[in-house]
Amino acid sequence: MTSPPPQLRSQVIALYKNLLYMGRDYPKGYAYFRDRLKSVFLKNSGVKDPDQIKVLIGRGEFVIKELEALYMLRKYRALKHRYYEKDEATTSATTSSSDKKAPTKTQ
Amino acid sequence: MAASKGLKILVGCKRVIDYAVKVRVKPDRSGVVTEGVKHSMNPFDEIAVEEAVRMKEKKLAGEAVAISVGPPQSQETLRTALAMGIDRAIHVEIPLAQLEKLQPIHVSKLLAKVCESEKPDLVILGKQAIDDDCNQTGQMLAALLDWPQATFASKIEPSQTIDVSVPAVVTSDLRLNEPRYATLPNIMKAKKKPLAKMSPDQLGVDLQPRQEVISVEDPPVRKAGAKVESVEDLVGKLREKGLVK
Numbered sequence: 462m463t464s465p466p467p468q469l470r471s472q473v474i475a476l477y478k479n480l481l482y483m484g485r486d487y488p489k490g491y492a493y494f495r496d497r498l499k500s501v502f503l504k505n506s507g508v509k510d511p512d513q514i515k516v517l518i519g520r521g522e523f524v525i526k527e528l529e530a531l532y533m534l535r536k537y538r539a540l541k542h543r544y545y546e547k548d549e550a551t552t553s554a555t556t557s558s559s560d561k562k563a564p565t566k567t568q
Numbered sequence: 569m570a571a572s573k574g575l576k577i578l579v580g581c582k583r584v585i586d587y588a589v590k591v592r593v594k595p596d597r598s599g600v601v602t603e604g605v606k607h608s609m610n611p612f613d614e615i616a617v618e619e620a621v622r623m624k625e626k627k628l629a630g631e632a633v634a635i636s637v638g639p640p641q642s643q644e645t646l647r648t649a650l651a652m653g654i655d656r657a658i659h660v661e662i663p664l665a666q667l668e669k670l671q672p673i674h675v676s677k678l679l680a681k682v683c684e685s686e687k688p689d690l691v692i693l694g695k696q697a698i699d700d701d702c703n704q705t706g707q708m709l710a711a712l713l714d715w716p717q718a719t720f721a722s723k724i725e726p727s728q729t730i731d732v733s734v735p736a737v738v739t740s741d742l743r744l745n746e747p748r749y750a751t752l753p754n755i756m757k758a759k760k761k762p763l764a765k766m767s768p769d770q771l772g773v774d775l776q777p778r779q780e781v782i783s784v785e786d787p788p789v790r791k792a793g794a795k796v797e798s799v800e801d802l803v804g805k806l807r808e809k810g811l812v813k
Contacts, residue, residue, distance in 0.1 A: 475753075478752060479751060479752045479753065482751070482752040482755075483749075483751070483752075486588075488588070525751070529748075529749040532749060533746055533747070533749070535588075536587060536588075536611060537742070537746070539587055539588070540587065540611055540698075540742055541742060543698075544742065545742065
């Protein structure tokens with residue numbers, strides 16, 4: 462089987478670096494995130510088929526979007542809880558009025 | 569104001585302890601622990617930066633400049649602003665010794681001086697910093713410049729009836745927008761954007777402290793509550809405390 466094109470390799474490395482960078486804000490801590498990220502990438506390191514690799518890269522980019530959404534929601538809820546009264550309307554999008562539980566600080 | 573060129577916006581950013589960090593008071597009670605603690609851009613300033621970038625994307629603004637008053641590490645905060653889409657940044661560097669004594673009055677004087685040379689049409693600031701919760705800089709700046717101010721803004725748009733005429737100072741509210749995340753590729757690209765450094769002396773502002781911090785303490789520990797077995801018990805306890813006759 463032919464080895465995958467070099468630009469895919471650099472894409473994978475860039476994806477890894479980007480995810481690692483985002484791991485710094487992960488609620489369970491950077492070390493936790495980094496270890497899991499490393500093991501997942503290691504597990505898939507044997508994949509040679511370019512189409513398969515592209516699918517996995519797409520999955521990684523999806524995770525980046527999920528993390529962005531997680532971080533934004535967490536921050537929004539924390540600030541809303543700290544600075545605004547329970548019933549005060551602060552919405553432009555995310556929370557509903559039934560959402561009363563305060564987020565727990567994890568770091 | 570040249571409508572074709574768009575507004576020039578100045579955005580203030582402050583480097584603060586990250587919102588998710590559990591803040592600890594120093595043993596000598598002089599302040600909180602900042603060494604080795606994660607810092608990031610004040611969340612309300614992120615909203616201000618996002619608004620400026622969105623106005624640029626909508627072609628309402630022609631140029632967005634970020635400014636930060638703080639220690640050398642404030643450069644990282646400015647880099648985040650640049651990564652979000654700001655064009656260039658200004659860093660007014662405060663030596664570490666004077667940092668703890670810095671108050672909104674000093675910051676607003678520094679910003680006012682910069683406004684004299686930069687001549688922005690709109691200044692957007694976060695409504696308050698999550699570390700000192702002063703909620704003063706925006707209002708003070710507007711007073712110093714004698715510009716109209718619109719605080720706790722939940723929406724900024726041009727309209728037929730001009731509610732606030734430019735130049736003006738606006739402070740951002742949580743509702744205003746959801747800031748984008750500054751990803752690593754954008755941070756790397758931001759390194760190419762201009763970042764100018766200034767000192768308070770250059771701006772001719774005196775940083776004499778007007779206030780003195782006497783002590784910093786933890787909030788009082790919540791006293792343990794008591795569980796009661798019955799309604800009579802509850803009423804009895806309330807009577808004891810003199811809350812019920």
